[in-house]
Amino acid sequence: MCVFLSLTLPEPAITAGSPGIARRQTFEEVYDENVEFVWRVVARLGVRPSSVEDVAQEVFVVVHRKLSDFEGMSSIRTWLYQIARRAVLDHQRTVRRKEPPKEGSDAVDVDHLASPGEGSPEMSAARAEAVRLLHVILGDMGHEKREVFILAELEQMPAPEIAEAIGINVNTVYSRLRLARDSFNQALARHQARGRNRIGR
Amino acid sequence: MSKLDTRAEELIAAASNGDGPTPAEKARLRATVLARVGATAAVGAGVAVLSAKAKVGAAAVSAAETGAGVGTAIVAKASVLTLALKAAAVVGVVGVVAGIGLVTTTYVTPRARSSVPGAPVPLVVESQPHTPPRVVDITSGTVATPEGHAQPVEAPVPAAPGATSVDPRVPPTPSHAAGAVSDSFEAETAALAGALALLRDGRADLALASLRDQDVRYFDGALGEERAATQIDALCMLGRAADARALAERFLVKHPRSLLAARVQALCSGVAPR
Numbered sequence: 001m002c003v004f005l006s007l008t009l010p011e012p013a014i015t016a017g018s019p020g021i022a023r024r025q026t027f028e029e030v031y032d033e034n035v036e037f038v039w040r041v042v043a044r045l046g047v048r049p050s051s052v053e054d055v056a057q058e059v060f061v062v063v064h065r066k067l068s069d070f071e072g073m074s075s076i077r078t079w080l081y082q083i084a085r086r087a088v089l090d091h092q093r094t095v096r097r098k099e100p101p102k103e104g105s106d107a108v109d110v111d112h113l114a115s116p117g118e119g120s121p122e123m124s125a126a127r128a129e130a131v132r133l134l135h136v137i138l139g140d141m142g143h144e145k146r147e148v149f150i151l152a153e154l155e156q157m158p159a160p161e162i163a164e165a166i167g168i169n170v171n172t173v174y175s176r177l178r179l180a181r182d183s184f185n186q187a188l189a190r191h192q193a194r195g196r197n198r199i200g201r
Numbered sequence: 202m203s204k205l206d207t208r209a210e211e212l213i214a215a216a217s218n219g220d221g222p223t224p225a226e227k228a229r230l231r232a233t234v235l236a237r238v239g240a241t242a243a244v245g246a247g248v249a250v251l252s253a254k255a256k257v258g259a260a261a262v263s264a265a266e267t268g269a270g271v272g273t274a275i276v277a278k279a280s281v282l283t284l285a286l287k288a289a290a291v292v293g294v295v296g297v298v299a300g301i302g303l304v305t306t307t308y309v310t311p312r313a314r315s316s317v318p319g320a321p322v323p324l325v326v327e328s329q330p331h332t333p334p335r336v337v338d339i340t341s342g343t344v345a346t347p348e349g350h351a352q353p354v355e356a357p358v359p360a361a362p363g364a365t366s367v368d369p370r371v372p373p374t375p376s377h378a379a380g381a382v383s384d385s386f387e388a389e390t391a392a393l394a395g396a397l398a399l400l401r402d403g404r405a406d407l408a409l410a411s412l413r414d415q416d417v418r419y420f421d422g423a424l425g426e427e428r429a430a431t432q433i434d435a436l437c438m439l440g441r442a443a444d445a446r447a448l449a450e451r452f453l454v455k456h457p458r459s460l461l462a463a464r465v466q467a468l469c470s471g472v473a474p475r
Contacts, residue, residue, distance in 0.1 A: 031231060031234070035227055035230065035231070036218070036221040036227075039220075039230075040218070040221050043220050044220065053222075053226060053229070057230060057233055057234055057237070060230070060234040061237055061238060064234065064238045065238075126215060127215060127219040128219065130219060131219040131220045133216070135220070153213060154213060181203045181205050181209075182203050184205065184209055185203075185205060188208055188212060189206075
């Protein structure tokens, strides 16, 4: 006696590996290898810390559903970024609809932001402060520059992959990256000058 | 190409990976995602079986006697996690509750799905008992089968929340207060402990019936893996070695890295087929 059931577990993805070698990855492998990447990207694209987990969850539910469609023509991170980017935009649209932006609503929630990690309390505090500042600066950057900066400088993704992930040409990637770096340098200098002034008072 | 200042590079290095998830967050996210996709699968299986109900007929009831339910087994994927993650699964269950409502409204029937380019191809599998799709109303705390999902013939289902076991011989699993969301981790654990106690008392038939009842009741639970292993144990005690081995094989395929894998493999060794 047979019944038709929908395929409930996704076909493994083919990941681009060494030239000519394609390896299928299961959902769990994709999750294990990329959960931190997805989480960081979601957080750095401006999702509030308290919502990062929810958005990451949406990303992986989509990944599970579409894994069998992934053909390995690009890197898995490029594909994951595209899904994460869409999930973040959807989330931000929903948030804007429900809660019109108020003054200070984009303030970075330090308590939620940085994971404690390893090391002494002093090291944890320094890391948390660095993360806070990084997110503040990213938050002040325009979306287009920000995503190129995140992928290039923070995730070390090559320019051609960034171009594919975002859907722009490589020259535009370089151009945005140049502007993003300038913007980052200036913003950091401003924050540090403000900090010095506060201490000097 | 302009470069980052040294201070900017230092900041990035200092913040490096500091905004990633903690191990607990990773575990919780994993449990929630697996529970959600498992819930999708359960609903999919439920709808598919309903669509094939005319073909399956009453004979499926006897087929349902073997093995764990498809939906349950798939949902039990969430419990591939180690025992240490079971606590995280409690949070995952909440995700399942929300997920079930969501997928129930958006589900595409397998036939429709198969017409979508690149969509998953339907599989043909042996008919097995499955878990009926349920909708949990968080506001009222009620649990019910959704409209259009009549109780399937393949698996016995409690008529209403808090209903007693489908097998009159089976001691009921812990009662669920009316209006309360029944699938709590504590209740699921207590029910499993009850089945283990029956097994220890040598009442393997009652334990087996109770475990199957629990598979239905806690189809989105966190202890599916443990229930499956205990069912294998019960089948061995009943001398149903072939059924036990079949279930063990399915278990090992689904949970190759389970902490219980070695135990499951060792079960039934030396049991003469009846």
